[in-house]
Amino acid sequence: MSLAAIDWAQPWLAPYRAIGESAAHAALHTTTVAAALQQSAAPGFSPVFAPQLDLPAGLAYEAHIFQTGTVPTRDNLHDFFNGLVWLAFPETKRRLNELQAAEIARRGIASTRGPLRDALTLFDENGAVLDAPAALWKALAARDWHTLFVTQRALWAKARLLVFGHALLEKLTTPRKAVTAHVLLPAPGAVGLSVPDDRALARSLDAEYLAQKPFAPLPVLGVPGWWPDNASVDFYDDPKVFRPGP
Structure with a gap:
């Protein structure tokens, strides 16, 4: 599914439209999703959107964000919308990441996430x-x-x-x-x-x-x-x- 398929007139996209429409256009025509999101961020915005290759093998995604202040981002719809939510609701996303990272530090990475990480991910x-x-x-x-x-x-x-x-x-x-x-x-x-x-x-x-x-x-x-x-x-x-x- 392409970013070109997004219908920005839909009511559920209202909180994201102002940033998202121009970011999607940039990602489609001039640059990567990570770069388009970063260009849409306010000066000094944290975390920084980075290519997926920046995520080291074996390191948990949420732990990496917490430790480095960067969000590994692929060129797809899923990561594009993740970035838009970061831009629109940074305090909430940071809180979710903080809770995820704390739970990973406490319990490690196991075959199951546990009730808190399950709820945070959901x-x-x-x-x-x-x-x-x-x-x-x-x-x-x-x-x-x-x-x-x-x-x-x-x-x-x-x-x-x-x-x-x-x-x-x-x-x-x-x-x-x-x-x-x-x-x-x-x-x-x-x-x-x-x-x-x-x-x-x-x-x-x-x-x-x-x-x-x-x-x-x-x-x-x-x-x-x-x-x-x-x-x-x-x-x-x-x-x-x-x-x-x-």
Whole structure:
């Protein structure tokens, strides 16, 4: 899949459009993905985007970023979107990297990541953040899709969904009904999550809480205004995508 296939008019790309459109053009026509991302960064931005060859054999990717302040970057959609998220939400990405590196230092690299690194990777790759009225949160947690998207549909005018995961952004380059995000649930006692407040989101990422994998599945093309077909109630009558709660 080429960077030329990205449809920058899609609503999930709104937080990334200003930087991403010009960076994609540069990567397609004049330079590498790493160089295009670096050119789009503000002066003094850290980390630095570097070619994938800069990653030494045998060194964990997250540990390398933490130790060197460089992000190994391939010329593909996946790493392009990873770089865009770094540029748009640097505090959050740095916090994820800090937690990953600390866990690698503590536990080493094993055949399994462990619960915390699993959760960090899941959020980094496929996560989303929702700022919404309480009624929508309740319906989402219960996987009550009819309430979430039909009965309470008008409340989405007061909600904001941020697609954070770079693999999720890559999947949405070719939108399919089944594409599902893992939405980060606010910690108990928290008033919610502010989208897209990078600093507040970074502060909310607590290792002990994340290790519990506090996520709710959300088929993102069900969000009102995000896909034309969901204007019909029948769109949600698909138990293979909008699966009932446990």
